[in-house]
Amino acid sequence: MEITLVQGDITQQQVDAIVNAANSSLLGGGGVDGAIHRKGGPEILAECRALRAGHYGGGLPAGQAVATTAGRLQARWVVHTVGPVYDRARGQELAGVLASCYRESLRVADGLGARTIAFPAVSTGVYRWPMEGAARIALGTVREAGGALRSIQEARFVLFDGEAFGVFQRVWHELLHGSMVD
Structure with missing residues:
Protein backbone atom coordinates (compact mmCIF):
# COMPACT_ATOMS: atom_id res chain seq x y z
CA MET A 1 0.00 0.00 0.00
CA GLU A 2 1.27 3.43 -0.95
CA ILE A 3 1.07 6.24 1.62
CA THR A 4 0.82 9.77 0.24
CA LEU A 5 0.59 13.21 1.83
CA VAL A 6 -1.20 16.20 0.36
CA GLN A 7 -2.14 19.64 1.59
CA GLY A 8 -5.74 20.46 0.85
CA ASP A 9 -9.41 20.02 1.57
CA ILE A 10 -10.42 16.43 2.37
CA THR A 11 -13.92 17.06 1.02
CA GLN A 12 -12.41 17.61 -2.45
CA GLN A 13 -10.56 14.29 -2.62
CA GLN A 14 -11.46 11.82 -5.35
CA VAL A 15 -11.05 8.59 -3.42
CA ASP A 16 -13.23 5.60 -2.59
CA LEU A 26 -22.35 10.97 14.45
CA LEU A 27 -24.61 13.95 13.82
CA GLY A 28 -22.07 16.45 12.53
CA GLY A 29 -20.06 19.09 14.29
CA GLY A 30 -17.21 21.46 13.57
CA GLY A 31 -13.93 21.09 11.71
CA VAL A 32 -13.57 18.13 9.36
CA ASP A 33 -16.82 16.62 10.65
CA GLY A 34 -18.86 19.71 9.84
CA ALA A 35 -17.22 20.16 6.45
CA ILE A 36 -17.94 16.56 5.45
CA HIS A 37 -21.58 16.81 6.54
CA ARG A 38 -22.05 20.18 4.78
CA LYS A 39 -20.49 19.14 1.49
CA GLY A 40 -21.78 15.58 1.55
CA GLY A 41 -25.35 16.67 2.08
CA PRO A 42 -28.32 15.22 3.93
CA GLU A 43 -27.73 11.64 2.80
CA ILE A 44 -24.80 11.29 5.22
CA LEU A 45 -26.79 12.66 8.14
CA ALA A 46 -29.73 10.39 7.31
CA GLU A 47 -27.51 7.29 7.45
CA CYS A 48 -25.85 8.54 10.65
CA ARG A 49 -29.28 8.99 12.23
CA ALA A 50 -30.17 5.43 11.23
CA LEU A 51 -26.97 4.17 12.89
CA ARG A 52 -27.88 6.10 16.05
CA ALA A 53 -31.37 4.57 15.98
CA GLY A 54 -29.82 1.10 15.76
CA HIS A 55 -26.55 -0.36 16.96
CA TYR A 56 -24.97 2.98 17.92
CA GLY A 57 -27.79 4.36 20.08
CA GLY A 58 -25.28 5.55 22.65
CA GLY A 59 -22.98 6.99 19.99
CA LEU A 60 -19.85 5.65 18.31
CA PRO A 61 -17.15 4.88 20.89
CA ALA A 62 -13.69 6.41 20.46
CA GLY A 63 -11.36 4.21 18.43
CA GLN A 64 -14.11 2.51 16.43
CA ALA A 65 -15.24 3.18 12.85
CA VAL A 66 -18.40 2.82 10.81
CA ALA A 67 -19.23 3.64 7.18
CA THR A 68 -22.03 5.55 5.49
CA THR A 69 -22.66 6.81 2.00
CA ALA A 70 -20.53 9.77 0.92
CA GLY A 71 -23.58 11.63 -0.36
CA ARG A 72 -22.48 14.41 -2.68
CA LEU A 73 -18.75 14.02 -2.02
CA GLN A 74 -16.46 12.68 -4.75
CA ALA A 75 -16.14 9.39 -2.87
CA ARG A 76 -18.25 6.27 -2.40
CA TRP A 77 -18.17 6.10 1.38
CA VAL A 78 -17.44 8.12 4.48
CA VAL A 79 -15.80 6.16 7.26
CA HIS A 80 -16.62 7.85 10.55
CA THR A 81 -14.19 7.43 13.45
CA VAL A 82 -14.07 9.13 16.83
CA GLY A 83 -10.65 10.11 18.08
CA PRO A 84 -9.78 10.57 21.74
CA VAL A 85 -9.58 13.97 23.40
CA TYR A 86 -5.93 14.54 24.29
CA ASP A 87 -5.02 14.20 27.95
CA ARG A 88 -1.32 14.26 28.76
CA ALA A 89 -1.81 12.20 31.93
CA ARG A 90 -3.39 9.37 29.89
CA GLY A 91 -1.17 9.78 26.83
CA GLN A 92 -0.04 6.17 26.38
CA GLU A 93 -3.52 4.74 26.88
CA LEU A 94 -5.09 7.29 24.53
CA ALA A 95 -2.36 6.75 21.91
CA GLY A 96 -3.74 3.23 21.55
CA VAL A 97 -7.24 4.62 21.02
CA LEU A 98 -5.96 7.03 18.36
CA ALA A 99 -4.09 4.21 16.61
CA SER A 100 -7.31 2.18 16.70
CA CYS A 101 -9.10 4.96 14.78
CA TYR A 102 -6.72 4.43 11.86
CA ARG A 103 -6.69 0.60 12.06
CA GLU A 104 -10.49 0.38 12.30
CA SER A 105 -11.01 2.90 9.48
CA LEU A 106 -8.72 0.85 7.26
CA ARG A 107 -10.50 -2.37 8.26
CA VAL A 108 -13.94 -0.93 7.47
CA ALA A 109 -12.83 0.59 4.13
CA ASP A 110 -11.00 -2.59 3.14
CA GLY A 111 -14.11 -4.61 3.94
CA LEU A 112 -16.08 -2.40 1.56
CA GLY A 113 -13.54 -2.97 -1.21
CA ALA A 114 -12.12 0.55 -1.20
CA ARG A 115 -8.91 0.94 -3.17
CA THR A 116 -8.16 4.49 -2.00
CA ILE A 117 -8.77 6.15 1.36
CA ALA A 118 -8.19 9.73 2.55
CA PHE A 119 -7.45 10.50 6.20
CA PRO A 120 -7.49 13.80 8.08
CA ALA A 121 -5.25 14.30 11.12
CA VAL A 122 -7.70 12.73 13.59
CA SER A 123 -7.95 14.40 17.03
CA THR A 124 -5.61 17.31 16.20
CA GLY A 125 -8.27 20.01 16.03
CA VAL A 126 -10.65 20.69 18.88
CA TYR A 127 -9.51 17.43 20.56
CA ARG A 128 -6.08 19.08 20.98
CA TRP A 129 -3.77 16.17 20.15
CA PRO A 130 -0.26 17.57 19.48
CA MET A 131 0.38 17.39 15.74
CA GLU A 132 3.75 15.64 15.87
CA GLY A 133 2.55 12.89 18.17
CA ALA A 134 -0.61 12.45 16.11
CA ALA A 135 1.45 12.22 12.91
CA ARG A 136 3.70 9.51 14.39
CA ILE A 137 0.70 7.47 15.52
CA ALA A 138 -1.21 7.95 12.26
CA LEU A 139 1.62 7.24 9.85
CA GLY A 140 3.10 4.41 11.90
CA THR A 141 -0.25 2.69 12.35
CA VAL A 142 -1.27 2.95 8.70
CA ARG A 143 2.14 1.77 7.57
CA GLU A 144 2.02 -1.26 9.87
CA ALA A 145 -1.55 -2.16 8.87
CA GLY A 146 -0.88 -1.94 5.14
CA GLY A 147 0.32 -5.51 4.70
CA ALA A 148 -2.89 -7.01 6.09
CA LEU A 149 -5.24 -5.22 3.68
CA ARG A 150 -6.84 -6.88 0.67
CA SER A 151 -8.09 -3.99 -1.44
CA ILE A 152 -6.59 -0.68 -0.29
CA GLN A 153 -3.79 0.44 -2.55
CA GLU A 154 -3.38 4.05 -1.39
CA ALA A 155 -3.79 5.73 1.98
CA ARG A 156 -3.71 9.49 1.53
CA PHE A 157 -3.25 11.90 4.42
CA VAL A 158 -4.94 15.20 3.61
CA LEU A 159 -3.64 18.02 5.77
CA PHE A 160 -5.58 21.25 5.77
CA ASP A 161 -2.75 23.74 6.30
CA GLY A 162 0.94 24.08 5.58
CA GLU A 163 2.00 23.64 9.18
CA ALA A 164 0.25 20.28 9.57
CA PHE A 165 1.47 19.16 6.15
CA GLY A 166 5.04 20.06 7.11
CA VAL A 167 4.87 18.10 10.36
CA PHE A 168 3.43 15.02 8.64
CA GLN A 169 6.02 15.30 5.86
CA ARG A 170 8.91 15.50 8.36
CA VAL A 171 7.60 12.60 10.46
CA TRP A 172 7.03 10.46 7.35
CA HIS A 173 10.57 11.16 6.19
CA GLU A 174 11.88 10.15 9.65
CA LEU A 175 9.85 6.93 9.60
CA LEU A 176 11.10 6.05 6.13
CA HIS A 177 14.70 6.87 7.01
CA GLY A 178 14.46 4.81 10.17
CA SER A 179 13.18 1.82 8.21
CA MET A 180 16.09 2.08 5.76
CA VAL A 181 18.59 1.93 8.63
CA ASP A 182 16.97 -1.18 10.21
Missing part, protein backbone atom coordinates in the same frame (compact mmCIF):
# COMPACT_ATOMS: atom_id res chain seq x y z
CA ALA A 17 -13.44 6.39 1.13
CA ILE A 18 -13.01 9.60 3.09
CA VAL A 19 -12.39 9.28 6.82
CA ASN A 20 -14.39 11.65 8.99
CA ALA A 21 -12.94 12.75 12.31
CA ALA A 22 -16.41 12.53 13.81
CA ASN A 23 -17.79 13.17 17.25
CA SER A 24 -19.47 10.27 19.01
CA SER A 25 -22.98 11.54 18.20
